[in-house]
Amino acid sequence: MDQFFNHLLEIPHARALGLTLVEYSDNRCLVKVPYAEHLVGDPDTGVIHGGVLTALLDNTCGMAVRTPGVPRSEVSMATLDLRIDYMGAAVPHQDILAEAICYKRTNNVAFVRASAFQTTADEPIATCVASFMFGTANEPREGDAGR
Amino acid sequence: MKLLSILRAEGRGQDMQAVVEQIPYARFLGISVDRKGNEITTIMPFTHDLVGNTTLPAIHGGAIGAFLEMTSVIQLLFDTACERLPKTIDVSIDYLRSGRPQTTYGRAIVTRHGRRVANVRSEIWQEERSKPIAVSHGHYLLTPY
Secondary structure (H helix, E strand, C coil), rough: CHHHHHHHCHHHHHHHHHCCCEEECCCCEEEECCCCCHHHHEEEEEEEEEEHHHHHHHHHHHHHHCCCCCCCCCCCCEEEEEEECCCCCCCCCEEEEEEEEEEECCCCCCEEEEEEEECCCCCEEEEEEEEEEECCCCCCCCCCCCC | CCHHHHHHHHHCCCHHHHHHHCCCCHHHCCEEEEEEECCCEEECCCCHCCCCEEECCCCCCHHHHHHHHHHHHHHHHHHHEEEEEEEEEEEEEEEECCCCCCEEEEEEEEEEEEEEEEEEEEECCCCCCCCEEEEEEEEEEECCC
């Protein structure tokens, strides 16, 4: 298992959500979020909150930009824009998967699309497009150090 | 949501703090609601679990998106006193500044409230209201699919 699979463990929020990298290839990532009680958005139905999908899709899109070996995969970056369409509620007690593809990268910006699904990719529960800015600041800020 | 009907029956239809306390994911993010008259502000204190970039450090873009969405839905419930949770149709997020390891605040405005769909704009900020770290606009379905 290579180092890229450990990447999510180093991101506290991804860890807290339980995100795991299932597989990847150049510019493409498949990430899973296991069903968990603390992610529920509607206590009556047990349906996962839409915000979890947002976090899953954002993280998966970001990783698709940084798959090992692709150009600029080491450059720091930040999400610029994220647009999500929700097609329906996730089925409770089932894992959710997200597949992201970085389909274009320029000197400054990477463009990514992704979809979240439970059974097959043909039946998305959410789709998204995102753009990421390369070369954003990645030094500890004055005043934030140690906090 | 059962709770919404109960609160409404008790005349507490606008007690959004009681609502977020019942949503496990809102509790996980540590979200609370402050009400002053007819205005509400959502609050998300910083915790290590929210971090997306440990070098800066900065709050995860997904946590920011989730907080914006929670802010939008809470405002909709507050304004409409509806008994079911609105369903998100789509949301578009602009990330303006990185989220620092500080408390984040949110406000939303329902720009249009139709019979079936509501349009909501949200913004979240940290130290200065005039410097939002992210804004969103989304469409919410008010009737069942």
